[in-house]
Amino acid sequence: MLTRLPRWLFTLLLIAHVALLSACERAQSDVVDWRATVARQRAADSAEPSSHAAPAAPLHAVTIHEPASLTSIATELRDANDASVGIGCQTCHSLDDIIRGPQTDAADAGGPHAGLVFLHGDNTCASCHDPVDPTRLHLAAGEVVPMSEAMRLCAQCHGPQFRDYTRGSHGGMRGHWDLTRGPRQRNHCIDCHDAHAPAYPHFRPMPPPNDRFPPATPHEAAPAEEHP
Amino acid sequence: MTDSKIDRRTVLKVAGATLGAAAFARAVSPVVAWASELSGEAFLQKHYKELAPDEMRTVLARLEAETKEKYGAEVKIRDVRPTDGVQFGYALNLSTCIGCRRCAEACHVENNHDRRTHNSYIRVLEMQQGSFDLEHGTTTYDHVVPAPGKFYMPVQCQQCDNPPCVHVCPVEATWKEKDGIVVVDYDWCIGCRYCEAACPYHARRFNWDAPEIPAEEINPVQAYLSNRIRPQGVMEKCTFCLHRTREGLLPACLEACPTGARVFGNLLDPNSEIRWVLENKRVFVLKEELGTRPRFFYFFDV
Amino acid sequence: MENAERSIHWTSYPRFLLRALWLATDGGWGFYAWMTVLTAIALVGANAWATQVATGMVVTGMSDHVSWGLYIANFTFIVGLAAGGVMMVIPAYLYKNHDMHDVVIVGELLAVAALVMALLFVVADLGRPDHFWHLLPGIGRFNWPISMLTWDVAVLNGYLAINLHICGYLLYMRFLGRKPDPRWYVPFVLVSIVWAISVHTVTAFLYSGLGGRPFWNSALLAPRFLASAFVTGPAFIVLTLQLVQRVTSFRVPEGPINTLLGIMRITVLVNLFMVMAEVFTEFYTGGSHMSAATYLYFGLHGRHALVPWVWTALAFNVLGAIVLLTPGLAKRRPLLNVALAMIFVGIWIEKGMGLIIPGFIPSTLHELVEYVPSLTEWKVTAGVWALGLMIYTVALKVALPVLTGEHSSASLSPPPASAQPSAPAEAA
Numbered sequence: 001m002l003t004r005l006p007r008w009l010f011t012l013l014l015i016a017h018v019a020l021l022s023a024c025e026r027a028q029s030d031v032v033d034w035r036a037t038v039a040r041q042r043a044a045d046s047a048e049p050s051s052h053a054a055p056a057a058p059l060h061a062v063t064i065h066e067p068a069s070l071t072s073i074a075t076e077l078r079d080a081n082d083a084s085v086g087i088g089c090q091t092c093h094s095l096d097d098i099i100r101g102p103q104t105d106a107a108d109a110g111g112p113h114a115g116l117v118f119l120h121g122d123n124t125c126a127s128c129h130d131p132v133d134p135t136r137l138h139l140a141a142g143e144v145v146p147m148s149e150a151m152r153l154c155a156q157c158h159g160p161q162f163r164d165y166t167r168g169s170h171g172g173m174r175g176h177w178d179l180t181r182g183p184r185q186r187n188h189c190i191d192c193h194d195a196h197a198p199a200y201p202h203f204r205p206m207p208p209p210n211d212r213f214p215p216a217t218p219h220e221a222a223p224a225e226e227h228p
Numbered sequence: 229m230t231d232s233k234i235d236r237r238t239v240l241k242v243a244g245a246t247l248g249a250a251a252f253a254r255a256v257s258p259v260v261a262w263a264s265e266l267s268g269e270a271f272l273q274k275h276y277k278e279l280a281p282d283e284m285r286t287v288l289a290r291l292e293a294e295t296k297e298k299y300g301a302e303v304k305i306r307d308v309r310p311t312d313g314v315q316f317g318y319a320l321n322l323s324t325c326i327g328c329r330r331c332a333e334a335c336h337v338e339n340n341h342d343r344r345t346h347n348s349y350i351r352v353l354e355m356q357q358g359s360f361d362l363e364h365g366t367t368t369y370d371h372v373v374p375a376p377g378k379f380y381m382p383v384q385c386q387q388c389d390n391p392p393c394v395h396v397c398p399v400e401a402t403w404k405e406k407d408g409i410v411v412v413d414y415d416w417c418i419g420c421r422y423c424e425a426a427c428p429y430h431a432r433r434f435n436w437d438a439p440e441i442p443a444e445e446i447n448p449v450q451a452y453l454s455n456r457i458r459p460q461g462v463m464e465k466c467t468f469c470l471h472r473t474r475e476g477l478l479p480a481c482l483e484a485c486p487t488g489a490r491v492f493g494n495l496l497d498p499n500s501e502i503r504w505v506l507e508n509k510r511v512f513v514l515k516e517e518l519g520t521r522p523r524f525f526y527f528f529d530v
Numbered sequence: 531m532e533n534a535e536r537s538i539h540w541t542s543y544p545r546f547l548l549r550a551l552w553l554a555t556d557g558g559w560g561f562y563a564w565m566t567v568l569t570a571i572a573l574v575g576a577n578a579w580a581t582q583v584a585t586g587m588v589v590t591g592m593s594d595h596v597s598w599g600l601y602i603a604n605f606t607f608i609v610g611l612a613a614g615g616v617m618m619v620i621p622a623y624l625y626k627n628h629d630m631h632d633v634v635i636v637g638e639l640l641a642v643a644a645l646v647m648a649l650l651f652v653v654a655d656l657g658r659p660d661h662f663w664h665l666l667p668g669i670g671r672f673n674w675p676i677s678m679l680t681w682d683v684a685v686l687n688g689y690l691a692i693n694l695h696i697c698g699y700l701l702y703m704r705f706l707g708r709k710p711d712p713r714w715y716v717p718f719v720l721v722s723i724v725w726a727i728s729v730h731t732v733t734a735f736l737y738s739g740l741g742g743r744p745f746w747n748s749a750l751l752a753p754r755f756l757a758s759a760f761v762t763g764p765a766f767i768v769l770t771l772q773l774v775q776r777v778t779s780f781r782v783p784e785g786p787i788n789t790l791l792g793i794m795r796i797t798v799l800v801n802l803f804m805v806m807a808e809v810f811t812e813f814y815t816g817g818s819h820m821s822a823a824t825y826l827y828f829g830l831h832g833r834h835a836l837v838p839w840v841w842t843a844l845a846f847n848v849l850g851a852i853v854l855l856t857p858g859l860a861k862r863r864p865l866l867n868v869a870l871a872m873i874f875v876g877i878w879i880e881k882g883m884g885l886i887i888p889g890f891i892p893s894t895l896h897e898l899v900e901y902v903p904s905l906t907e908w909k910v911t912a913g914v915w916a917l918g919l920m921i922y923t924v925a926l927k928v929a930l931p932v933l934t935g936e937h938s939s940a941s942l943s944p945p946p947a948s949a950q951p952s953a954p955a956e957a958a
Contacts, residue, residue: 401664417661434597
């Protein structure tokens with residue numbers, strides 16, 4: 001039936017059809033199909049499993065912040081520069097004779113440790129601190145490590161979080177995503193998690209959006225239905 | 229009067245027409261005043277993709293001068309181009325986000341948003357545990373976070389691979405760049421807001437009037453396609469901070485996040501954090517059934 | 531001989547138009563009062579628009595949640611009115627209804643006025659009208675065929691051009707007292723029939739193609755648009771024909787009016803059926819996609835600004851349909867006219883506030899922000915309507931004297947072509 005159209009009309013329709021298709025194609029071709037590239041990379045990788053090829057350019061440093069509070073307990077005292085005065089643990093004692101049990105609430109530890117809240121699961125002081133020299137920590141198998149390597153200890157119990165942290169999915173960062181172009185700074189675990197009461201603190205949020213016409217407040221959702 | 233060449237009716241008609249013309253001129257005088265402030269070069273400026281490098285330099289110089297005049301701030305506007313071999317991706321950890329809105333605040337500051345409306349490209353939804361229905365989400369919460377029984381989901385431009393906003397723009401004022409970022413040429417947009425109607429993620433913002441920012445709060449590191457101060461009457465949107473990310477820096481929202489819920493990087497780099505997340509976490513996207521193919525992924529830790 | 535004749539038309543056609551426009555400024559006190567009021571409203575609208583451009587669209591009631599409002603609602607409705615004129619063209623040309631043939635120009639001129647209004651509403655809605663040239667193909671960047679808005683701009687201007695040509699050509703031939711050459715208008719008329727349907731279908735596709743707006747993302751949207759267009763067009767024309775009969779010497783036979791009413795009896799039911807089909811699908815399915823319909827008909831989360839509007843629209847449509855379909859009621863002209871006005875207003879509400887606004891409520895993030903048009907928006911809208919009515923009035927005043935033969939080349943007195951010094955004739 002199509003061939004019974006007058007030739008000029010048929011040609012015109014054909015041209016219009018091609019023009020339309022190529023216009024659609026033009027719109028799509030701007031989008032880079034990164035998924036195809038990723039699939040190719042994975043296929044090449046699984047065909048020849050190897051550690052991922054080292055990038056050609058040298059990488060900038062990723063530095064982990066070293067917080068000040070690792071080696072002492074903060075007190076309410078202030079020095080001449082109005083900085084908080086810390087007291088090194090060994091100033092007062094070794095842990096040999098003091099075994100504190102785990103706390104079940106966030107009550108103040110009291111006494112010389114006034115201001116220290118201790119709520120870290122079933123742990124005791126000796127779970128982490130070396131009893132002989134409480135300024136140092138000990139790993140699960142007993143190896144004593146300096147306070148500066150506290151992260152190794154955190155990682156022993158909190159493996160998934162540490163794995164996420166090393167892969168960039170936990171704990172945030174500042175600086176460059178592209179380490180061939182600049183450095184990056186990471187937080188230390190205890191920048192966010194006080195080792196003695198590590199639960200992440202609550203925040204007052206930044207103010208809500210200041211819409212010219214504020215949205216209505218929805219009702220509370222009905223409780224989820226019981227699934228059989 | 230009957231043999232007068234010009235009769236009374238004609239005189240009245242002409243007088244009426246003159247009066248009407250004068251009244252019309254008076255009526256539209258605000259637009260005449262506004263138009264007189266537009267420069268000729270601004271009016272005739274070509275589309276971003278058609279500007280030669282020297283033309284772009286002229287445009288940038290003019291924009292910097294206009295910013296100095298209008299806002300009293302010295303700024304540097306660059307035309308930051310995409311890098312080859314880079315496709316940006318972004319992921320957000322819904323187990324870690326506490327809904328503090330620092331990302332929205334950082335966006336507001338970084339992108340020179342209007343101060344009165346406290347505009348931002350990011351809206352954070354407080355969602356009900358046990359439900360993923362946006363119907364039960366709210367953006368206006370103002371209590372200590374995270375609240376019990378809630379989780380938090382920031383939403384911003386998804387830089388879709390199949391963007392409805394790009395399809396509907398009648399003048400190609402918005403398009404997807406080589407590295408995946410969907411951008412807007414603010415000087416080409418006609419302000420029809422069709423893209424705002426088309427976007428399924430509430431990602432587009434319109435300049436209902438000219439932004440107001442004190443000079444000392446203006447971020448002077450600007451780019452033509454991202455955070456330069458936008459004119460009245462045009463659309464804008466999140467650009468993944470391309471003035472930063474195309475230089476290798478992290479976007480402002482990610483740096484501001486205190487919990488590290490945000491992950492950003494190059495999807496084509498097998499060693500990148502974003503690739504690790506996509507390959508090791510259960511990621512999903514919003515409104516996947518619409519076929520928009522976002523570059524913004526959400527995941528939970530467990 | 532023919533070439534010499536043709537060259538005369540290049541000058542005599544514009545002269546004919548200018549002369550007709552000049553004569554159209556003649557009229558009685560009623561005419562001048564009408565035009566003066568419309569001018570005043572148009573000026574208020576122009577001033578409001580100028581303020582909007584200078585100050586920014588913050589003077590409207592729109593927001594990032596509801597980013598289209600009164601302007602686009604009216605634009606959508608008016609495009610329907612323009613397309614509705616085709617309901618006269620089809621009987622006149624396809625069914626050779628001779629009575630209709632004489633008055634079909636009333637519908638075609640309505641399309642012209644409505645199309646100008648539609649284009650003005652689009653311009654009024656633009657944030658940057660100074661960037662308007664970016665739309666021009668070849669000079670700007672015209673994103674055809676991907677963007678439905680480019681299709682809409684193209685078909686609206688094309689339809690305007692077609693109707694201007696058809697009306698202009700036929701009037702000019704009538705003015706010269708010559709028989710029109712079918713080759714110069716019949717193909718255009720046939721194209722305009724298809725084009726009228728496409729004009730409103732394309733406008734519907736603006737909305738129905740958006741996956742992010744489930745309230746619009748329905749296959750039924752384009753048929754709904756057409757059905758409502760084919761109600762409002764004939765309604766407006768029937769009212770206009772009666773008005774023309776009253777204020778001019780132009781005689782309108784009963785046939786065309788009855789044909790249009792007959793068409794309306796079907797289309798008003800089709801329109802109501804489609805509304806019903808839409809309502810069923812929304813509410814029976816339930817779930818989150820029902821939110822927009824719930825908000826529209828019953829209110830949601832304590833917000834219910836559109837509820838009285840939509841129920842009024844429904845009532846107007848139903849009552850109007852009842853009057854139309856009841857022979858005893860329909861033959862009472864005053865009651866019929868009220869019913870036609872009710873149907874017109876009902877569909878204006880239903881298509882505007884009842885279709886465009888709920889598409890944005892709730893938003894794509896399911897936030898519920900209401901929209902109330904600001905005074906500026908009402909002023910600009912009134913101004914565009916006033917300008918459209920002015921254009922329509924002038925167009926009819928140009929066309930009708932030509933059709934009655936009062937303004938013809940034969941009757942032209944030697945120059946100067948000034949009005950008779952005797953008492954001005956009624957606006958014929």
